[in-house]
Amino acid sequence: MSGEARTGVLRTRSGKVRTPFFMPVATFASGRSIGSEEYHADGVQAVISNAFLLSLRPGVEIIEELGGVGKFMGFDRAVFSDSGGFQASRKSLFSGTSRRGVHFRSPFDGKRVVMTPRRVVEVQERLGSDVAMVIDDMAPADAPREQFMKSLHNTHRWAKECKDAHTDSKQLLFAIVQGGYDAKLRRESAEYLTSLGFDGYGVGGCAIGEPKVDMYRAVKNSTPFLPQEKVRYLMGVGSPPDIVHAVSLGVDCFDSIFPTRNARHNMIFTFQGSYQLEKSRYAKDRGPLEEECDCLTCQHHSRAYVRHLSLVNEVAGERLRQVHNVRFMTRLMERIRSSITEGSFKKFRQEFLHDWFQGKIPKLYK
Numbered sequence: 001m002s003g004e005a006r007t008g009v010l011r012t013r014s015g016k017v018r019t020p021f022f023m024p025v026a027t028f029a030s031g032r033s034i035g036s037e038e039y040h041a042d043g044v045q046a047v048i049s050n051a052f053l054l055s056l057r058p059g060v061e062i063i064e065e066l067g068g069v070g071k072f073m074g075f076d077r078a079v080f081s082d083s084g085g086f087q088a089s090r091k092s093l094f095s096g097t098s099r100r101g102v103h104f105r106s107p108f109d110g111k112r113v114v115m116t117p118r119r120v121v122e123v124q125e126r127l128g129s130d131v132a133m134v135i136d137d138m139a140p141a142d143a144p145r146e147q148f149m150k151s152l153h154n155t156h157r158w159a160k161e162c163k164d165a166h167t168d169s170k171q172l173l174f175a176i177v178q179g180g181y182d183a184k185l186r187r188e189s190a191e192y193l194t195s196l197g198f199d200g201y202g203v204g205g206c207a208i209g210e211p212k213v214d215m216y217r218a219v220k221n222s223t224p225f226l227p228q229e230k231v232r233y234l235m236g237v238g239s240p241p242d243i244v245h246a247v248s249l250g251v252d253c254f255d256s257i258f259p260t261r262n263a264r265h266n267m268i269f270t271f272q273g274s275y276q277l278e279k280s281r282y283a284k285d286r287g288p289l290e291e292e293c294d295c296l297t298c299q300h301h302s303r304a305y306v307r308h309l310s311l312v313n314e315v316a317g318e319r320l321r322q323v324h325n326v327r328f329m330t331r332l333m334e335r336i337r338s339s340i341t342e343g344s345f346k347k348f349r350q351e352f353l354h355d356w357f358q359g360k361i362p363k364l365y366k
């Protein structure tokens with residue numbers, strides 16, 4: 001322990017995951033331009049796929065027959081599956097909630113699909129993920145308090161229904177705390193879900209466009225009321241300074257498209273902050289994307305080369321940038337874990353934020 005920051009182990013049927021950890025997203029059982037091999041090489045311990053979308057394509061029958069989602073995608077470490085609740089923030093897929101569950105529109109044929117708690121659990125059990133998420137009702141960031149309360153009631157009722165329907169004793173089941181940015185509702189949610197007894201707890205309803213000060217209010221009013229010995233998962237958060245800050249508030253697990261999406265837009269992460277690779281100053285740069293990085297890109301290629309591929313829009317260039325940014329995330333988590341073990345996390349946090357923001361740390365992180 002170092003302040004609220006903790007390090008430990010999450011045991012899954014695919015093996016141990018050392019916490020805190022970051023999960024790249026594998027929505028359709030892959031990243032967009034990198035996949036299982038790159039994730040293995042980058043030292044990724046766990047990824048998160050989307051149960052709702054996988055249930056549409058290729059369908060649970062196929063994945064079940066082929067040995068489960070991990071085997072299907074050739075990833076031999078932990079695979080989480082998201083219930084789909086987070087997709088409520090994607091207007092193209094989401095068509096509303098009712099007492100029964102979350103209503104979606106298939107992105108493939110426009111068909112309406114209702115994900116009920118029972119269906120969500122069945123799909124995830126058949127996908128064979130290591131960690132399944134309950135389905136939750138996530139109100140938009142700017143919703144009035146009454147809507148947050150209504151969503152909270154659905155979230156709690158569905159969590160109980162998911163727990164009752166869950167039969168696979170080898171699959172872990174995580175609940176999701178909601179309650180918007182209201183201290184009382186967050187505490188009520190964390191305490192109620194804890195009373196039901198889950199294998200881990202997501203903090204949901206964050207990173208959906210709310211001001212960061214609200215996001216941290218939600219986290220600070222959730223984590224103290226969750227059991228010490230269970231994983232706390234801040235869903236959808238993946239910016240390096242936010243991860244470092246949230247770890248100091250007792251969070252153990254993160255997922256986001258942030259590092260790979262930024263790589264697509266030529267933003268390269270380093271321990272000295274991020275930079276835009278397309279700048280002309282890198283045109284003849286023989287150095288790697290980041291000194292001291294051991295990723296496949298940095299071992300084999302120069303900034304000048306990766307920049308060139310960016311400028312001519314080669315998919316191979318996107319792959320090289322994503323390999324680096326994902327490895328940056330796993331190196332960041334390794335440093336976080338070792339500094340907690342050594343009792344120097346506070347110092348690490350300060351130095352990391354100082355370097356990332358070039359000495360101008362925003363008030364939020366102080």
Ligand SMILES: [Zn+2]
Nearest residue numbers: 293295298324
């Ligand atoms: Zn690298």
